[in-house]
Amino acid sequence: MRTLVVNPANGVAGDMLMAGLAHATGSATALAGLLEPLTVRGWCTLDLHEVTRSSVRALRCEVKLGRDAPVLSLEELRWWVTELMGASQGAEIALRALDLLGESEEEVHGGGIHLHELASVDTLADLVGVAHLCTVAGIDAVSIMPVGVRFGAFPMAHGQLPLPGPAVASLLARAGLTITATPGAESVTPTGAALLAALAQVFPQAAAIGTIDGVGYGAGARDIAGLANVCQVMVLANAGVGFARATVESVGVIETYLDDVSGEALGAFVEESLSAGALDAYLVPATGKKSRPGVLLTVLVNPIDVDRMVEKVQRALATPGVRFRLQQRQRLIPRFVEVYVENRAVTVKVTSAGAKPEFEDLRRVSGETGIPIGELHDRVMARFRGAESNV
Numbered sequence: 173m174r175t176l177v178v179n180p181a182n183g184v185a186g187d188m189l190m191a192g193l194a195h196a197t198g199s200a201t202a203l204a205g206l207l208e209p210l211t212v213r214g215w216c217t218l219d220l221h222e223v224t225r226s227s228v229r230a231l232r233c234e235v236k237l238g239r240d241a242p243v244l245s246l247e248e249l250r251w252w253v254t255e256l257m258g259a260s261q262g263a264e265i266a267l268r269a270l271d272l273l274g275e276s277e278e279e280v281h282g283g284g285i286h287l288h289e290l291a292s293v294d295t296l297a298d299l300v301g302v303a304h305l306c307t308v309a310g311i312d313a314v315s316i317m318p319v320g321v322r323f324g325a326f327p328m329a330h331g332q333l334p335l336p337g338p339a340v341a342s343l344l345a346r347a348g349l350t351i352t353a354t355p356g357a358e359s360v361t362p363t364g365a366a367l368l369a370a371l372a373q374v375f376p377q378a379a380a381i382g383t384i385d386g387v388g389y390g391a392g393a394r395d396i397a398g399l400a401n402v403c404q405v406m407v408l409a410n411a412g413v414g415f416a417r418a419t420v421e422s423v424g425v426i427e428t429y430l431d432d433v434s435g436e437a438l439g440a441f442v443e444e445s446l447s448a449g450a451l452d453a454y455l456v457p458a459t460g461k462k463s464r465p466g467v468l469l470t471v472l473v474n475p476i477d478v479d480r481m482v483e484k485v486q487r488a489l490a491t492p493g494v495r496f497r498l499q500q501r502q503r504l505i506p507r508f509v510e511v512y513v514e515n516r517a518v519t520v521k522v523t524s525a526g527a528k529p530e531f532e533d534l535r536r537v538s539g540e541t542g543i544p545i546g547e548l549h550d551r552v553m554a555r556f557r558g559a560e561s562n563v
Contacts, residue, residue, distance in 0.1 A: 175311070184360055449474070
């Protein structure tokens, strides 16, 4: 197993994390190939060079925007992530970071998602760069040290806002990351916070135990007196001792009984709630007062989203009474293995309860090759078992 250890004690930005990973893994050239579809359009250039920050040698990664660089919507950013990365686990990291950015902006500002400074090609480059380097390094788990945030004020698109920025605070809270706080200038950017949060959600958490396979320092733009403006990154090898097989976490459980809502409206609401960030939503047939047949709607959400989703249930379904509570759940921590059939990748999710191919991958490859899903499932699992027996 290979564990990514991120030490953002002095702060983190997307370009700092990307540079730290490139430095630790010696994979700087992999970035140039990844971003070539953007650079050939004149949208940006990539400049990697060594600098010092408070006498520490570090790698600086600058994505410089060209004159033709477009402003990208959230959906356009998602399209480009898929275009550049395909259906790899790396794409899952970048897409999750994008989702988190959008959710935090909507939570903070309301009235839809407005990315402002983040709606840019350099944001896209930071997201896919970090995600791709994690894939190149073969990362299986992460260990994120406390995040060093600074308190103060900073001019942003909405005016003079407090530090850490509201979106950054929301992202760190959503991921449950530990922070250390002192007065000072901005040290954590929204893209940096979103990437940390995405890494914490996509990969299992692991203790930082193992032999050091690589160390890197990603430099920030400023050289600050008395502070090494770097994000430290380590890759640990053979770190199986600290692997967490399960995690216990809190979820919000929202319930309401409905006997006067059409099936079409209920089905639409389940889809809308999942799109709005619910972890799960489902309907169970039930019998209520006066023996009326109806359904029990249950929506599972992150604890921070309970109030928002309760209001959504009441408004969308015109129901005044909604129950909600916090509940513990234990979730098995998966690892992901790519298996190739007909030169196409299918991801297999592996936990202590067993292994299962991702259905969306099966459906995609079945559509591309004409192989029935059942047959494809069996071929994937046969190859997976053969590969595992040789480990």
